Amino acid sequence: MIKIMLYEDNPQLREGLTMLIDGSEGFQVLASFKNCSNVVQEVEAFKPDVILMDIDMPVVNGIEGLKLIRQHNHDVKVLMLTVFDDNKNVFEALKNGANGYVLKKTPPAKLLEYITEAASGGAPMTSSIATQVLKMFSEVQAPPGEDYNLSDREKEVLQHLVNGYSYKMIASEMFIAIDTVRSHIKKIYEKLHVNSKSEAVAKAFKDKIV
Amino acid sequence: MIKIMLYEDNPQLREGLTMLIDGSEGFQVLASFKNCSNVVQEVEAFKPDVILMDIDMPVVNGIEGLKLIRQHNHDVKVLMLTVFDDNKNVFEALKNGANGYVLKKTPPAKLLEYITEAASGGAPMTSSIATQVLKMFSEVQAPPGEDYNLSDREKEVLQHLVNGYSYKMIASEMFIAIDTVRSHIKKIYEKLHVNSKSEAVAKAFKDKIV
């Protein structure tokens, strides 16, 4: 028996889902709510296996609700429900530990299947959502980035700059004269096309040189 | 009719999959190969809808094969096949534009369903893979990070610092005296517990303040 809680602001849909799920063998709706105002206490009280969470709700929306839940409970499975597969929400939800993400228009039989899958540790996703998730991955792909051709010693100096060291500290750290440090740094600035320490540091972070 | 190409080094499995797919209504195996040595030319010649690609192959493995394909062709759907759902390969494959990722032990009926889903733009994934993908997302999650309580004006100044502006430039940019800029920056350093421009810039990047 999979125990379920439901957060959905639309009364019709809330009723409909409750009837569908509760009327199916092996599923039980413990409670349903129209928003996440007291989500922490409610989840604590009912101890469900799976939570169906609408993304778009008044007062406290689904993403916030998810965050609140995850602050106290990392075991309960949270299945996000949404009308649109809009990019930002998908990313936010997954980032915050949602266990699945399905469209509301999912047919009833499929929805029950998704709930079962979530309960058993799977990650059910509507096909269009899964496609988006994959797209996000390929977009995350690191920019090949220019090479800048920093020498080993220059990289070393840049690393020290990033760590907030002064020229004097770098000199003593690397056992070289401060003028040598200057000389390296000048070369680094030329190669990175910058002209100050903080610009070099920023560029080092942006282009993942460090 | 979905046209399929198959890359799989194990002869038994290659034969088995070919027979399964080719023997099913609406599916056609155009060709199958035991490695990706000539993948670019082969794909170019056969123009399949979907490619089933084993991850673990000799000479040129599936990930490399995928990369080669994507260098020339962004439309063909590539479905990765693997024995284990090992983290690194999953990430690499998805990053490089795989359209789905399924375990070899997937039952035949399900596999055909996955192929269909991939062909129609979906992103079929074995449940255990999907779970991993979601886990990757929540691991990417930015550290909540300290708040530092920077005021609006201070954030603005910090943003300029990150952009590599000097005090003078910030002053003229913000229409305030340079001494005011100094005053803000001093406060910023106190709040961030740093004592130089470049440290502040580094911290801004690390803690995603900007």
Added chain:
DNA sequence: TATCCTATCACATATTAATGTGAAATAGCC
């Protein structure tokens, strides 16, 4: 061998940044 790049160091000067010590106006809070 001549040339280029890297790494090292030196001296000088100008600009920027950091620190210290004030202070005044405004806004929010209890």
Added chain:
DNA sequence: GGCTATTTCACATTAATATGTGATAGGATA
């Protein structure tokens, strides 16, 4: 009304950085 934080500005001093113009030595390479 006091308390606190923010935002604004001023003057002075010290420290750090940036820029310029050199030089020497070793290693790679054409």
